[in-house]
Amino acid sequence: MEPKKTYLALDAERVILFKPKNANEKTKKIVLPRITSDDYRKIFAKITIETEKDGDDKVLRVDPDTPFVEFIEAKMLRAEGFTLRDGSDIAAHENWRDLVPIPYKLKAGEILQDVKTHTLDADYPFDARLVDVALEATWNDGEKMVRVSGLVHRFSVPSVKHQARVRRAMSEARTVGGSRTNRTIYGGKGAVMLDLYDELIVAADGYSVGGSPLGTTGSLTAEALEENRKTIAREMDGMHKYRAVEALFEAEEIETA
Amino acid sequence: MIGRPSLDYQGIQKAAYELFVASTEDRKRRLRISEFAANREQIEREKNDELTFPDGYYARIWFLIWIMGMLEAGATPEDLELNASDLEGILSIRRARNAFERQYPDCPNCGKPNRVGNFKCTGCQADLRAARR
Numbered sequence: 142m143e144p145k146k147t148y149l150a151l152d153a154e155r156v157i158l159f160k161p162k163n164a165n166e167k168t169k170k171i172v173l174p175r176i177t178s179d180d181y182r183k184i185f186a187k188i189t190i191e192t193e194k195d196g197d198d199k200v201l202r203v204d205p206d207t208p209f210v211e212f213i214e215a216k217m218l219r220a221e222g223f224t225l226r227d228g229s230d231i232a233a234h235e236n237w238r239d240l241v242p243i244p245y246k247l248k249a250g251e252i253l254q255d256v257k258t259h260t261l262d263a264d265y266p267f268d269a270r271l272v273d274v275a276l277e278a279t280w281n282d283g284e285k286m287v288r289v290s291g292l293v294h295r296f297s298v299p300s301v302k303h304q305a306r307v308r309r310a311m312s313e314a315r316t317v318g319g320s321r322t323n324r325t326i327y328g329g330k331g332a333v334m335l336d337l338y339d340e341l342i343v344a345a346d347g348y349s350v351g352g353s354p355l356g357t358t359g360s361l362t363a364e365a366l367e368e369n370r371k372t373i374a375r376e377m378d379g380m381h382k383y384r385a386v387e388a389l390f391e392a393e394e395i396e397t398a
Numbered sequence: 399m400i401g402r403p404s405l406d407y408q409g410i411q412k413a414a415y416e417l418f419v420a421s422t423e424d425r426k427r428r429l430r431i432s433e434f435a436a437n438r439e440q441i442e443r444e445k446n447d448e449l450t451f452p453d454g455y456y457a458r459i460w461f462l463i464w465i466m467g468m469l470e471a472g473a474t475p476e477d478l479e480l481n482a483s484d485l486e487g488i489l490s491i492r493r494a495r496n497a498f499e500r501q502y503p504d505c506p507n508c509g510k511p512n513r514v515g516n517f518k519c520t521g522c523q524a525d526l527r528a529a530r531r
Contacts, residue, residue, distance in 0.1 A: 192453040199453075301468060305478045312461035314454030316401040325403075325454035 148349035156281040157249040169222035171249045181379025184208045185331020194323035209250030255279040256384040271295045274388040292347040294385040338382035339374035403458040407490045413455040414494035420448045462487045
């Protein structure tokens with residue numbers, strides 16, 4: 142019997158579960174609403190990359206965590222299993238969002254970012270007109286966190302225009318204190334990566350919305366393909382979009398000497 | 399003061415010149431021997447001063463060099479969505495390249511750039527004085 146295919150439910154609440162430290166503790170839980178592409182755009186806009194020469198060393202400063210923690214603090218729906226020293230549930234307090242310890246918010250932010258490229262199954266249908274990227278991610282499955290793989294994104298082949306947009310976004314920078322101070326602030330490429338995803342995506346596999354698989358990989362008419370693209374662009378998680386496009390352009394950038 | 403490398407064309411020209419010089423064999427050889435040299439400290443200082451602009455200038459230059467390669471390969475400015483500052487930047491890199499080629503002419507034997515005044519090619523060891531005569 143063929144194993145049952147699992148789908149990552151994009152429209153569900155994002156639940157981050159934390160293992161109890163001892164047998165008396167309950168599982169801790171941070172519950173977030175579904176995170177939209179617009180939410181990710183706002184988060185990515187706050188992530189900057191800074192480089193500075195410090196004597197012989199080059200210092201690189203990237204802080205993706207703060208914007209994620211700020212987002213979690215603002216959007217958390219519930220926090221379960223967290224108690225104060227007096228034994229009271231933090232949910233009973235008006236400022237419960239502030240009472241969730243920072244390490245848990247940081248860990249939740251890390252989980253939201255934990256999307257990585259994965260090897261595509263050798264027997265996955267091959268289409269020479271498309272470029273496939275496979276991802277794996279940490280997501281909740283009932284009352285436990287699981288690693289979900291087999292998340293496939295099928296893109297049309299990027300044009301030189303698309304490549305130029307990525308390279309431009311990566312090279313756009315400001316210098317602070319004039320041209321000789323050696324401090325550069327890069328604006329980040331998040332928004333461009335999300336736009337490119339929406340333009341280039343053709344099909345996705347491994348995701349569901351409303352209990353049904355998202356998009357389809359079968360042969361479709363041009364109108365149906367366009368409808369498919371719009372649906373995937375609307376429903377896909379922003380972090381998955383970002384990582385998939387990053388992988389797409391890394392593959393494109395392989396050059397021979 | 400906040401600057402934009404993409405709009406600082408003089409800075410791009412100077413940084414590109416530094417990048418071309420840093421890529422020469424002569425420079426690399428001198429830095430390699432610095433480990434044993436009596437004037438090691440001076441050479442090491444030069445090494446640290448090699449690329450003196452903030453990273454953002456070199457990121458911009460690599461982008462413009464990629465653009466130049468794409469244009470040579472047949473892409474059009476429309477394909478690459480070029481703006482005025484891209485074209486100004488490309489001109490700055492060309493000026494830097496011309497200055498570099500004057501200061502580091504190619505060896506007539508093997509084609510490697512050598513600093514004006516070098517007696518021998520750092521690549522093939524050919525006598526450059528004979529070639530200049």
